[in-house]
Amino acid sequence: MISSFALVRRGLDSSGLSSPLGARSEVPTARVNGTRSQSLDAHPAPSGRGLVAKILGGGRHVGGRPATNVTGCGVAAGVAHAARAAIPLSVVLSACASAPLSLRQPPEPALALLRSFAGEWQGTFLWQGARSDHGEMGARYYVPGNGSAVVEDLIQRRLPTMTSVYHLDGADLRMTHFCGAGNQPRLRATAIDAEHRRVAFAFVDITNAPSPDAPHVDGFELQSADDDHLQLVFHFTANGRSSTEFIELTRQRP
Secondary structure (H helix, E strand, O other), rough: OOHHOOOOOEEEOOOOOOOOOOOOOOOOEEEEEEEEEOOOOOOOOOOOHHHHHHHOOOOOHHHHHOOOOOOOOOOOHHHHHHHHHOHHHHHHHHHHHOOOOOOOOHHHHHHHHHHHOOOOEEOOOOEEEEOOOOEEEEEEEEOHHOOEEEEEEEEOEEEEEEEEEEEEEEEEEEEEEEEOOOEEEEEEEEEEOOOEEEEEEEEEEEEEOOOOOOOOOEEEEEEEOOOOOOEEEEEEEOOOOOEEEEEEEEEOOO
């Protein structure tokens, strides 16, 4: 289910290859509490094809760094890889059925969707790429600021390990990710599909990163199939190597 939105980063043309959705950094530098943040425009957000490539075992990913290219969907290869990596078959099949997202939808419905996540969630995570790991993951969503923001805590061993805050900024939906690595990437929603409950975010800039190669999140997608199921995908880069974290969550009802 995660990758039914995995081709959103730069959309798809009729051949199934990526076409630009303008996912490069938009702000060279900015200031947060008087501290100049560092733009990582040298590491553009990964192409939408990159997520599918992770599942199917190749492709072009973060910062244009090459790997084995994937031509078309490659379902057979994806099924074989999914079996080896214990990825649900639905991940591969839905990836092939994905449609591009529109850039023109307003951000308010996306923030309303995020507000609807308020409550407790439980599920699993899976890392692929330079990092390989899996396990249990919990989440908590709450809505502060008189409904103007949504806070997402991702929880392991009863402790929040990562926190993201979502809010509007004029015509944009913004996300600040307080990473376990100790830095704070800032992202902007570049693709919103309210009908299918999915949003893709592209990297803007980062605070408290000592260098462009420091470990950090540089892209993010979410999709909610229904009120009780949520999928998150974090793109992560460190020292020129990329990883993807897939998180599947189910709402915990009282």
